[in-house]
Amino acid sequence: MLRHSLLIRRRSALLGLAASWALGRSSLALAGTPDGDDDPRLVVVILRGALDGMAAVTPYGDPSLTALRRDLLPPEPGRDGGLLDLGGFFGLHPSLSGMQRLYAAGQMLPFHAVAGHYRSRSHFEAQDYMESGADQRLSSGWLNRAVSALPKNRHGAEGAGLSLGLSVPLLLRGPTTVASYAPEGGRRPDADLYTQIAALNAKDPVTGPAFRNGLTALGFSAKVLAGDAPPPAPGGQKPGAFAILADAAGRMLADQRGPRVAALEMGGWDTHAAQKGRLAGPMRQLDMGMDAMRLALGRTWDRTVVLVMTEFGRTVRMNGTGGTDHGTATAAFLLGGAVAGGRVAGTWPGLQAAQLFENRDLAPTSDLRAVASGVLRDHLRLSPSALTNVFPGPAVAPENGLVKV
Amino acid sequence: MEESSAITGFGWGRRGDEPLPDTPVTWLRAQTLTPDAAIFTGLGESADGLIALRTQRSEKIRDNSLVKPVFQAEVAAQMEQLLVSEQPFRERLAWFWFNHFTVSLRQGDTRAVIGAYMREAIRPNVTARFSDMTLAVMRHPAMLMYLDNTSSTGPSSPVGLKAHRGLNENLARECLELHTVSPQAGYTQADVTAFAAVLTGWTVNMNAERPGFQFRANAHEPGEKTILGRTFPEGEEGGVAALQFLATHPTTYRHLATKLVGHFVSDAPPPADVAHVAAALHDTQGDLGAAALALIELRHAPRRRSVGERTDKFRTPMDFAVAAMRALDRAGPRPSPDAPHSPAHTLAGALGALGQPLWTAPLPNGWSDRAADWSAPADMMARADWAYRISAGVHEGNPLDIAHATLGPALRPATIEAILHAGSRQAGLTLLFSSPEFQRRQTC
Known part of the structure; x- marks a missing residue:
C-alpha cells in the first residue's frame, strides 16, 4: 500500500517563506501579486483528514447504496432533514444548503469519484503528494508553482502576496514569497522596536525573511482589514474559525492591491466512528465559510474559482463503529461566479462489489490534478509549459469546461 | 560551549544563573541512570479522571465542571515540572516520547486522562524498553479513546x-x-x-x-x-x-533512531548518527536508556570532533517559551502552580499564543520539530509579540546578564550591542528573545 518510504511529517503546519494564521482546526494562506483589477482569483481549500465524498455528495439513486451504508444515510431529498437534491441521482449533505443555492445558480460544480494520482491510505503521505502535485513529496507545492507562473506584477512581488495563519500548507510553499497576516494578539512592540528586531535578524537565512515579511504584512493587513468584523452568519450562528478565515480571505482577495491566490485548510473530516453525527459540524462550517467568502468578495466573486479538495475518500461500507476508514476516490468541489456549475461532473463508477477499488473503496475515475489543471489553464490562463512545471511527472489532460468562457 | 549546549540542546535551557554542569557528559548520563525525580502531588490516576467523566455523562453535566479541575491540575503540575526540572534531559525525553505516541485533545474526549497518560504510560518508561512503553501506551485509556x-x-x-x-x-x-x-x-x-x-x-x-x-x-x-x-x-x-x-522489529529501531537523531541533533539526521542509535536499540532489544546514552555519545563522535561539525535545532514554540521562562526565572519562593498567574499558567498560555497549544496536536503524528514548520512570518511575529508581553512583567535583572546566562558563548556581538542600546528592560529582553541565536538550541 505504501510504496514510498518518506518520513512521516506533521501535515498541518508546514511552513516555508510563507506563513499563515491558525484558528482552531482551520488556517489560511494567501499569495499573489497586485496588478489590474480584472485578474482572476483562485482559492484552494484543503479538507484535512479525508472527506467522505459519498457523504458530501450522496449517490442516492445508486441501487447498491443502501445495503452498503444504511445507517450513515440521511433521508432522501424532500424528506425532513433529507439530502439536498442535485438533479435526481446525487444529493448534497443536508448541512450544505448554501452550496446547494450556489449549485442552483450555476456557481457550484461537484466533481465525483476523483482521487489523486497516488494510492496511499496514509493521511500524511497522501496530503504531501496531493499538495506537491507529484508522485513524491517535493519541497514546493503546486499552488506556489502556479503563482510563480502568473504574469509578473508592476510593483514588485516582495511582500505583495499574503498568507494567514501559523501554518502555511505545503501546497503554497515554494520559491515564490508570500507574506503573512496574523490577527491582533494584544500589546505589541512599537515600530521602532520591530525595526530593531528585524535588523538583528536581517542576515539570518531563516528568521531574516520571516521578520521582514511579517512586518510588511502587518502594514498591509492593517490597511485592508482595519475596523471590519466578520459578517453575521445566517441564522444567527456564531461564525466558526473557518468562516472567520474565509471572510478575511475574501476581503483581502477583493482588494485590488491584494493577493490573487489563497489557500485555506480545515480539519475534522477523519470520521472513523459515529460519522453521521460528527460530520454535521464540519459540513456546516464549510458551508458557512463558503458563504462568508462569497459575501466578502462582493463583485470579485464573479472572477473567483474555489477548489475544495481532500487527500482521499473513505470506505464505501460503514465500518464496525458507525464510521468509515481510509479509502480512495472522493468528491471535490468547484465554487465561484466563474465556475460553469449546476451539474455533477465526473464519471460515476458504480457501487457493485466488482466496481469497487480493492473491493472496499469508491473507484477513482478522474485525477484530481486534471481538475486543478483545468482550472489553472482556463481560469488563471496558465500555458501548457507552465502546467508541466506545476504538475511534473506523467502528463495529465486538463478537464474541459470547468469554468465559464 | 560544551556545558551550555548540554543544557540548551539536550535540556530545556538554563534556569536563571543555575550552575552549569562541570562535566556535561556525566551530568547527562546521570539523568538516564537515575530514576525520574519529578514529584506530582495531589494528582489522581486515570481512573479518577474517568470517574469524573462518567459522572458528567450520567448526570448530564454539560459545563465540564468535574473534568476541568482534573485537567487544570495536570496542566499546572506538568508545566511547572518543565520550568523547574533538574533532570532536563530526562524531561526532554519524556516530552519527545509523548509526542511520538501523541494523544490530543482534538479527538476522543481525552481531557480527563491526557495528563495521567503522560505520567502513567510515558514517564515511567522513558529509560525502559520501547516494547514496555508501547504496551503501556496501547493499554492506556487515553490512547484507546483517542x-x-x-x-x-x-x-x-x-x-x-x-x-x-x-x-x-x-x-x-x-x-x-x-x-x-x-x-x-x-x-x-x-x-x-x-x-x-x-x-x-x-x-x-x-x-x-x-x-x-x-x-x-x-x-x-x-x-x-x-x-x-x-x-x-x-x-x-x-x-x-x-x-x-x-x-x-528492526524497522522500528531504524524509525525511532531517525526520529531521535532528528530531534536531538539536526533536521537532517546524519546517517552515521542514525546507525549508531539504531545499533544501540538493536543490541539491547530496544532499551530506551541505551538509546539515550547513544545520543549523548553522538556529541563526541570522532567525525564530529575532527571536522569541528556543529549542529543546532530551531526551537519549537514549546522549546522557545520554556527556555525564555527558565531564563527569566529567579531563585526564591515560587507561587503555587495552581495560582492564577503562576509561571506554569503563563507557560501554558504561551504555548497557545505561539501556535503549539498543549496536548492539542492536530493529527496523530504529533508536532513537528523541524525549522521549516515553525519559522514562518506569523510564527516569528508571534514570538516577538509574546516576548514583548512577558518582558513587561520583569522588574529585576540586567537583560545583558540574562542573555549571557541563557545563551553562553552562542550570544553574538550584534545582540549584545542591540541589548546595550535598548531603551528599557522590556525592550532589551524582547531583543534577546527575538534574536536569531535564541531561536535555536545548540545540539552537538
Whole structure:
C-alpha cells in the first residue's frame, strides 16, 4: 500500500517563506501579486483528514447504496432533514444548503469519484503528494508553482502576496514569497522596536525573511482589514474559525492591491466512528465559510474559482463503529461566479462489489490534478509549459469546461 | 560551549544563573541512570479522571465542571515540572516520547486522562524498553479513546454478530505507521486489517469501580491473525505478542533512531548518527536508556570532533517559551502552580499564543520539530509579540546578564550591542528573545 518510504511529517503546519494564521482546526494562506483589477482569483481549500465524498455528495439513486451504508444515510431529498437534491441521482449533505443555492445558480460544480494520482491510505503521505502535485513529496507545492507562473506584477512581488495563519500548507510553499497576516494578539512592540528586531535578524537565512515579511504584512493587513468584523452568519450562528478565515480571505482577495491566490485548510473530516453525527459540524462550517467568502468578495466573486479538495475518500461500507476508514476516490468541489456549475461532473463508477477499488473503496475515475489543471489553464490562463512545471511527472489532460468562457 | 549546549540542546535551557554542569557528559548520563525525580502531588490516576467523566455523562453535566479541575491540575503540575526540572534531559525525553505516541485533545474526549497518560504510560518508561512503553501506551485509556479502539469490535465475535458491529482500524493503522514499524516495513491493507482484528476487545471499562483498560473477550475477533507474515493467537495475549513483535522489529529501531537523531541533533539526521542509535536499540532489544546514552555519545563522535561539525535545532514554540521562562526565572519562593498567574499558567498560555497549544496536536503524528514548520512570518511575529508581553512583567535583572546566562558563548556581538542600546528592560529582553541565536538550541 505504501510504496514510498518518506518520513512521516506533521501535515498541518508546514511552513516555508510563507506563513499563515491558525484558528482552531482551520488556517489560511494567501499569495499573489497586485496588478489590474480584472485578474482572476483562485482559492484552494484543503479538507484535512479525508472527506467522505459519498457523504458530501450522496449517490442516492445508486441501487447498491443502501445495503452498503444504511445507517450513515440521511433521508432522501424532500424528506425532513433529507439530502439536498442535485438533479435526481446525487444529493448534497443536508448541512450544505448554501452550496446547494450556489449549485442552483450555476456557481457550484461537484466533481465525483476523483482521487489523486497516488494510492496511499496514509493521511500524511497522501496530503504531501496531493499538495506537491507529484508522485513524491517535493519541497514546493503546486499552488506556489502556479503563482510563480502568473504574469509578473508592476510593483514588485516582495511582500505583495499574503498568507494567514501559523501554518502555511505545503501546497503554497515554494520559491515564490508570500507574506503573512496574523490577527491582533494584544500589546505589541512599537515600530521602532520591530525595526530593531528585524535588523538583528536581517542576515539570518531563516528568521531574516520571516521578520521582514511579517512586518510588511502587518502594514498591509492593517490597511485592508482595519475596523471590519466578520459578517453575521445566517441564522444567527456564531461564525466558526473557518468562516472567520474565509471572510478575511475574501476581503483581502477583493482588494485590488491584494493577493490573487489563497489557500485555506480545515480539519475534522477523519470520521472513523459515529460519522453521521460528527460530520454535521464540519459540513456546516464549510458551508458557512463558503458563504462568508462569497459575501466578502462582493463583485470579485464573479472572477473567483474555489477548489475544495481532500487527500482521499473513505470506505464505501460503514465500518464496525458507525464510521468509515481510509479509502480512495472522493468528491471535490468547484465554487465561484466563474465556475460553469449546476451539474455533477465526473464519471460515476458504480457501487457493485466488482466496481469497487480493492473491493472496499469508491473507484477513482478522474485525477484530481486534471481538475486543478483545468482550472489553472482556463481560469488563471496558465500555458501548457507552465502546467508541466506545476504538475511534473506523467502528463495529465486538463478537464474541459470547468469554468465559464 | 560544551556545558551550555548540554543544557540548551539536550535540556530545556538554563534556569536563571543555575550552575552549569562541570562535566556535561556525566551530568547527562546521570539523568538516564537515575530514576525520574519529578514529584506530582495531589494528582489522581486515570481512573479518577474517568470517574469524573462518567459522572458528567450520567448526570448530564454539560459545563465540564468535574473534568476541568482534573485537567487544570495536570496542566499546572506538568508545566511547572518543565520550568523547574533538574533532570532536563530526562524531561526532554519524556516530552519527545509523548509526542511520538501523541494523544490530543482534538479527538476522543481525552481531557480527563491526557495528563495521567503522560505520567502513567510515558514517564515511567522513558529509560525502559520501547516494547514496555508501547504496551503501556496501547493499554492506556487515553490512547484507546483517542484513536477510537474502545468501540472496535470483531465482526465475528459474539458482540459483533449480535449488534452487527465491526472493526475500526484507526489505532492499528497509526500504530503501524507512526508508532512502530513505519511504512518502511512495507505492510499492506491486509496487515492493517489483521492488526485491527488483533486489537479488538482492547477497550476501556467505564463501569468498573476503578474504570480503566479491559480486554473484552466477547468483542474480540476469533481466530489467529497474521501480520507481516507472523501469526498471532486469538485473545489478549495475541495483542501483547503482536505489540512485542512490532516494537522490537528492526524497522522500528531504524524509525525511532531517525526520529531521535532528528530531534536531538539536526533536521537532517546524519546517517552515521542514525546507525549508531539504531545499533544501540538493536543490541539491547530496544532499551530506551541505551538509546539515550547513544545520543549523548553522538556529541563526541570522532567525525564530529575532527571536522569541528556543529549542529543546532530551531526551537519549537514549546522549546522557545520554556527556555525564555527558565531564563527569566529567579531563585526564591515560587507561587503555587495552581495560582492564577503562576509561571506554569503563563507557560501554558504561551504555548497557545505561539501556535503549539498543549496536548492539542492536530493529527496523530504529533508536532513537528523541524525549522521549516515553525519559522514562518506569523510564527516569528508571534514570538516577538509574546516576548514583548512577558518582558513587561520583569522588574529585576540586567537583560545583558540574562542573555549571557541563557545563551553562553552562542550570544553574538550584534545582540549584545542591540541589548546595550535598548531603551528599557522590556525592550532589551524582547531583543534577546527575538534574536536569531535564541531561536535555536545548540545540539552537538
